[in-house]
Amino acid sequence: MIMFQIWNIIMETLDQLVEILGDQKVSSEGFYRILESGFSSLEVGMIPTTLDQVLVGDIRRSKSQDVRALFVVGCNDGILPSGRQEEGLLAAEERDMLCSMGMDLGGSTELLSAEERFGIYTAFCKPSHFLSVSYAVSDAEGRALRPSILMDRLKKLFPRLEITGDRHVDTEPLMRIVTPKSTFPHMVCHMRSLADGKPESDLWWLVYDWYFRHPAWEKRRQDLEKALFYRNQEAPLGRDKAAGLYSLPIRASVSRLEQYVHCPFSHFIKYGLRPGERKQYAVEAPDIGELFHQSIEGFTAEVAEEGLDWRTLDDEKCGAMIDKIMDRILPEHNHGVLLSTHRYQYLAKRLKRTGKRAVWLLTDHIRRSSFRPIGNEISFGTRGTYPPIEIELPGGERMYLEGRIDRADIYREGEDAYLSVVDYKSGTESFDLSDAYYGLKLQLLVYLEALLEMEQRKINGKARPGGIFYFRIDDPLINTQEQVADVIQGEIRKKLKLKGLVLKDVHVVQCMDRDINGYSEVLPLGIKKDGTFHSRSSVLEEEQFFRLLGHIRRLIRDIGDEMLHGNIRIEPVRKGKETACRFCPYDGICQFDSRLEDNGYRLIHPLKDKEVLRKIEEDDRKPT
Known part of the structure; x- marks a missing residue:
């Protein structure tokens, strides 16, 4: 309708020009002025089709006059104002630079943003009586959406402004x-x-x-x-399929058993289907742990080759040795990734410093102890230095446990031998008797069992447990006002104290730490003046040690039996807030969802040490 009026007005104006000017010639500038004068006096009018009308349009393009009420919908982040993304070959900075040099690229990024802000401002100022601004909380697929920053600005301008929702209850x-x-x-x-x-x-x-x-x-x-009606659960494979999949006899590492306890399906994926993860050219936590293991193994091997005495090793000698060893390892480790960038080279320097701290602490422990290392990286298994641990399963099958002990120490007294196992950890690992009872942490106890079996074959007396320990590899920060080296070193010892279990025998403890006075700087225990242990000491009687090892054997037998029955349930362990899914790389395969009816965690209820020992004692009394 409006376009029809405009057409008629133009035609009438041109007809009037012909009547007035006739054949008279005028310049283009004069003709322009005549047209401008004629058009400026004209108006376009339109009778409304209704008394009221609603205009719908884009806020950037709507050029209507003042309105009585304005409804702005879709005021979401990235929509209003628009989240401008860089397109084309030129970055925003490059466009701005070229625009400042006089090139016309459709306006700089800053100008376009300013124009958009001005457009929003003028739109919000149009209504004379009512302004409504709304945003969506989710899209059509149910994904959450965020409100625009404009909502925050409106609330700051109008503090008493309230946001009301339009969600309808189920009655509607x-x-x-x-x-x-x-x-x-x-x-x-x-x-x-x-x-x-x-x-x-x-x-x-x-x-x-x-x-x-x-x-x-x-x-x-x-x-x-x-x-x-989806069911996310796996039925048992059956004994025949499981036996074919895992191959008999089962040869398992301790970490494999622990993974089965944490989640049978995760074990099935890793050791049954065996998918390969793509190795990235980067440094990850396991790589650092492996590097420390190699460096400490190289250090102890060099001490043995040169016939050095642990008691006489000084810090300077230890530092020079670890520098040489790590300089040899770094170019070979993971294709030299730790030397590939300046960032990794800095990390390598920090790792060297941590390695020096580790060997300082290692030699310090050995100096203070009457226990002596009998080996490092001691392997037991089919191809190991010592035979594997043999477990007979309920069905008559055999399971062979294999592994590698980081360090084993011994103290001989007469014909008897006291043995301790030390495992190096670059993380904050702690030993929990409750975790051992449930099978979540078996490593130290299985290694102690293997060590006792090995030594028992060599001696006429009895091989006795001395302790099981995690040795933390770290270079901690110490918060102290003291500047004395001995005080600082004492604080470092406390920070890096061994975690684990010790035989409840004062004489054996004093052999492990000859400098003990009250609470040990090395061991997780303390001795009172009357010769008894403090209540917080991590100690076990010899009988309790052997009962615990017996429980671990029974537990491993049950784990092996479940493996052979083909149990591959998607059932991760949950202990407090920690779940087995946290670091599992197979979550994309299992699709575990605790909201599904047949998906649920196997809840672990932490037990106190006394409860664990009582339960083990009760199990011992049950008929087999």
Whole structure:
């Protein structure tokens, strides 16, 4: 209608020019002025089709005059104002630089943003009576959306402004039924509630019937049905399949047993299907741990080759040795990744410093102890220095345990031998008797069992447990005002104190730490003046040690039996807030979801040490 009026006005104006000027010639500038004068006096009028009208348009393009009420919808982050993304070959800085040099590139980034802000400002100022600004909390697929920064600015301008929602309660299901696309997510939620046995309106069955009768929605409807009745669980493989998959006899490491306890399905993926993870050219936590193991192994081997005495090794000598060893290891370790960038080279320097701290602490422990190292990286297994631990399973099959002990120490008294196991850890590892009882941490106890068996074959007396320890490799920061070296070193010893269990024998403890006075700087215990142990000491009687080892044997036998029965349940362990899924690389395969009916954690209830020992004693009394 408006365009029709404009056309007629132009034609009438040109007709008037012909009548007035006739054949008279005028310049282009004069002709322009005549037209400008003629058009400026004219108006375009339009009778409204209704008394009221609603204009719908983009806030950037709507150029209407003042309105009585304005509704701004979709005021979400990245939409209003738009989240401008760099497109094309030129970055924002490059565009701005070229624009400042006079090139026309459609405006600089700053100018475009300013124009958009001005457009929003003028739009918000248009209404004379009412302004409504709304945003969506989720998209059509149910994904959460964030409100625009404009909402925060409005709240700052009008502190008493309240945000009200338009969510409808379930008593108004009709309000949720709009278009097929927007209604489908609502139907999914209500059908999920119906599948869970919750009461819902019968109206949603009619909605479902509509989708059922329209072929265009068949694929999404079938996906919905699969999701509603999905069961994310694995049936047992059966003994024959499991035996073929794992190969008999089973040869297992301790870490494999621990992984099975943490989640049978995770064990099945790693040791049954055996997918290979793509190795990245980067430094990860296991790489650092392996580097420390290699450096300490090289250090102890060099001490043995040169015939050095641990008691006479000084800090300077230890530092020079570890520098030489790590300089040899770094170019070879993981294809020399630690020398590939300046960042990694700095990390390598820090690792050297930590390695020096580790060997200082290692030699300090050995100086203070009457226990002597009998070996490092001691392997037991089919191809090891010593034979594997043999476990007979309930079905008559055999399981062989294999492993590598970081360090073993011995103290001889007459024909008897006291043995301790030390495992190097670059993280903050601690020993918990409750975790050992459930099978979550078996390493130290299995290694002690292997060491006792090895030594018992060599001596006429009895091989006795001395202790099991985690040796932490770290270079801790010490918070102290003291500047005396001995005081600082004492604080470092306390920070890096061994974690584990010690034989409850004062004489043996004093042999492990000859400098003990009250609480030990080396061992996780303390001795009172009357010769008894402090209540917080991590100690066990010899009988309790052997009972604990017996429990571990029974536990391993049960684990092996479950493996051979083909149990591959998706059932990760949960202890407090920690779950087996936290660092599991197979979460994309198992698709574990605790909200599903048949997916649930195996809850571990932590036990106190006394409860663990009582339960083990009760198990010992049960008939086999």
